[in-house]
Amino acid sequence: MNIKEKLGLFFKDKSIAILGFGREGKSTLDILSEIGCKNVAVLDKNDVDKNAACGCTLHCGDNYLDFLKEYDIIMKSPGIALFDSVSADIKEKITSQTDLFLRFCDNKIIGITGTKGKSTTSSLIEHIMNYCGKKAVLIGNIGIPPLSVIDSLEKDTIVVCEMSCHQLEYVKASPHTAVLLNIYEEHLDHYVNFNAYKAAKENIYMHQIDGDLLIYNKELENSAINSLLAEKISVSQDYTADVYLDGSDIIFFDKKIPFEKLSPKLEGHHNLYNIAAALTAAVKNGCDINKAAEAVSLFNGLEHRMETVRTVNGVKYVNDSISTIPLAAINAVKTFNADTLIIGGMDRGINYEILSDFLNGGAVKNIICLPDSGYRIADTLNTRSNVIKVKNMEEAVQKASEVSKNCCVLSPAAASYGFYKNFEERGKHFKELVNLL
Numbered sequence: 358m359n360i361k362e363k364l365g366l367f368f369k370d371k372s373i374a375i376l377g378f379g380r381e382g383k384s385t386l387d388i389l390s391e392i393g394c395k396n397v398a399v400l401d402k403n404d405v406d407k408n409a410a411c412g413c414t415l416h417c418g419d420n421y422l423d424f425l426k427e428y429d430i431i432m433k434s435p436g437i438a439l440f441d442s443v444s445a446d447i448k449e450k451i452t453s454q455t456d457l458f459l460r461f462c463d464n465k466i467i468g469i470t471g472t473k474g475k476s477t478t479s480s481l482i483e484h485i486m487n488y489c490g491k492k493a494v495l496i497g498n499i500g501i502p503p504l505s506v507i508d509s510l511e512k513d514t515i516v517v518c519e520m521s522c523h524q525l526e527y528v529k530a531s532p533h534t535a536v537l538l539n540i541y542e543e544h545l546d547h548y549v550n551f552n553a554y555k556a557a558k559e560n561i562y563m564h565q566i567d568g569d570l571l572i573y574n575k576e577l578e579n580s581a582i583n584s585l586l587a588e589k590i591s592v593s594q595d596y597t598a599d600v601y602l603d604g605s606d607i608i609f610f611d612k613k614i615p616f617e618k619l620s621p622k623l624e625g626h627h628n629l630y631n632i633a634a635a636l637t638a639a640v641k642n643g644c645d646i647n648k649a650a651e652a653v654s655l656f657n658g659l660e661h662r663m664e665t666v667r668t669v670n671g672v673k674y675v676n677d678s679i680s681t682i683p684l685a686a687i688n689a690v691k692t693f694n695a696d697t698l699i700i701g702g703m704d705r706g707i708n709y710e711i712l713s714d715f716l717n718g719g720a721v722k723n724i725i726c727l728p729d730s731g732y733r734i735a736d737t738l739n740t741r742s743n744v745i746k747v748k749n750m751e752e753a754v755q756k757a758s759e760v761s762k763n764c765c766v767l768s769p770a771a772a773s774y775g776f777y778k779n780f781e782e783r784g785k786h787f788k789e790l791v792n793l794l
Contacts, residue, residue: 360507363461365392367430372396374425375413377434378405381454384502385432386410388454400424425450435498435523438547451527455520458503459530464510467638468497468531470520470561471538471574473685474631477623478538479519481635481656486515488652489644493517498524515642522557523547531564535587536638537573538631541682542707562587572637575601590637594630600637602626607633609646620654624663625692661784663689666791672761674791677768678784683712689768690721697723697761699753701731702771702783712770713737723760725753730771750783754790 373394375382378401389397390412398414399405400421407415416424422442425431431451433439439448459466469479476499486493492511496503497518510516518532522543540558548554562571562585569587575598582589591598601608605616607629614636621632632653639649658664661678668674677689681702690698698721700712713734716724719741726735726746738744743760747753757765767787777783 360458360461360463361392364388364457364504367457367461368392368394371429372427373398374428374431375399375434376425376431376451377401377437378410379434379436380500381502382432382434383409384505385434385454386413388504388507389432398424398428433527435521437523440547440549448527452529453524453527454502454504455497455518455524456528456530458507458518459528459532462503462507462510462516464512464514464516465534465642466516466518466532467534467536467642468518468520468561469536469538469638470522470525470558471536472541472543472558472682474538474627475519475521476679477628477659477662478536478631478635479517480659481623481632481653482536482638483517484656485635485639485644485649485652486517486642488655489639489648491515491643495519497521520561522554525560526557528560529564531560531562531569533568534570534572534638534642535561535565536634537561537571537577538634539574540577541684543682570641572634572641590641592630592634592637594626594633600633602629602633605629607636609633609636609640612646614646614650618650622654622656623658625688627688628663661780663692664784666788669758669791669794671763672758673764674757674794675764675766675768676784676787676791677766678773678780678787680768680770681772681780682707683709683715683770686712686766686768686770687715687720689766690715693764693766695721695764695766697721697725697757697765699725699727699757699765699767699787700734700770701727701729702769702773703775704729704733705772707771709734709737709770716742722762723757725756727753727769727776729775731769734770750786751790754787754794758794 375385378399399410400416404417425447433451433453469475483493483495492514495517498521499519565587567586571587572590575591575593575596593601607614640646664676666674666676717739723743735744773780773783
């Protein structure tokens with residue numbers, strides 16, 4: 358029985374609510390239409406195009422969640438934040454494309470999550486797998502809804518799935534290979550507290566069974582991990598583990614992989630950790646270690662992730678718009694030895710003490726602060742640095758061009774929402790402004 362037939366049985370004679378009608382919600386409706394589901398509703402706080410949701414009952418407006426109780430199955434889109442606004446009975450009915458893909462897809466699945474580095478690591482794993490002669494496809498949080506690829510999968514295709522906390526929150530199955538990179542304070546605007554966010558991330562391994570594999574950050578080791586029947590491999594950039602960093606070299610089960618052999622284009626010590634995790638996942642899924650190391654040297658990295666834009670008047674400009682937490686900004690500054698940092702964006706109440714302490718140590722000469730979180734950070738900084746509050750990105754780039762001597766990094770340590778549609782739009786705007794200098 359293929360995955361579409363399994364989905365048909367799962368949804369048979371059920372009333373279905375699609376919760377959220379963005380990219381994944383529309384993809385879900387396409388799948389449901391293909392397998393003949395008739396009793397389908399779309400629930401969204403915003404107005405929905407009736408033509409796009411043709412044949413569906415629509416529940417839109419501020420009270421859209423009130424209608425969830427009327428449906429047997431709730432297909433939740435990742436962007437919908439429920440907090441504690443729905444009952445336990447409602448939550449039991451929630452599933453998602455990621456959950457159903459994990460439950461019903463027979464292909465081998467490598468799932469990757471982490472507060473930072475999951476897109477780079479996922480893309481690198483897919484790159485290594487294909488370079489080593491495997492058939493691999495990348496889906497998930499990278500921008501491809503899982504169920505949208507089911508018709509194109511061959512039996513031997515290995516699915517590499519980037520998984521966000523939102524995709525993992527309600528899953529009832531885990532991938533065959535789970536990669537847990539790290540967990541930092543993030544997305545507190547979507548969860549009641551940090552523990553709820555952490556629990557969502559940990560779902561990547563909670564349903565693993567004997568024969569599965571967990572590759573995990575050594576610092577996150579806990580009783581739940583220790584009690585798993587799955588094979589476990591620890592990875593660390595700071596401590597001795599099964600796979601860890603020794604300076605710029607990777608120690609891979611007592612075998613040293615010299616930095617020179619990898620010659621990565623990805624910059625930064627944190628990216629060596631991501632490379633170590635990716636190599637582990639690829640080798641444990643059938644890739645030759647030497648061929649995999651060769652593949653690393655050919656990987657160019659992703660847009661908006663420590664991306665060098667250009668050099669103007671001797672100053673390198675770096676776009677790290679993906680940065681949404683303090684540690685990301687710290688890593689960016691260290692990687693490029695930047696003398697100018699542009700920070701700030703949507704203020705979600707994140708604790709910035711670690712970043713303030715780092716900046717108060719004199720690590721960066723010029724700190725350009727965007728609203729809203731940048732202003733909050735500015736108020737915690739001493740006079741060792743040149744702290745500049747600006748109104749927008751245009752002013753930030755102009756000021757950077759006036760004060761920078763060697764390198765300016767946009768690494769906001771904040772979400773983009775409220776100012777930009779997403780971090781991609783923010784990064785593209787930054788690059789456009791730099792290219793006008």
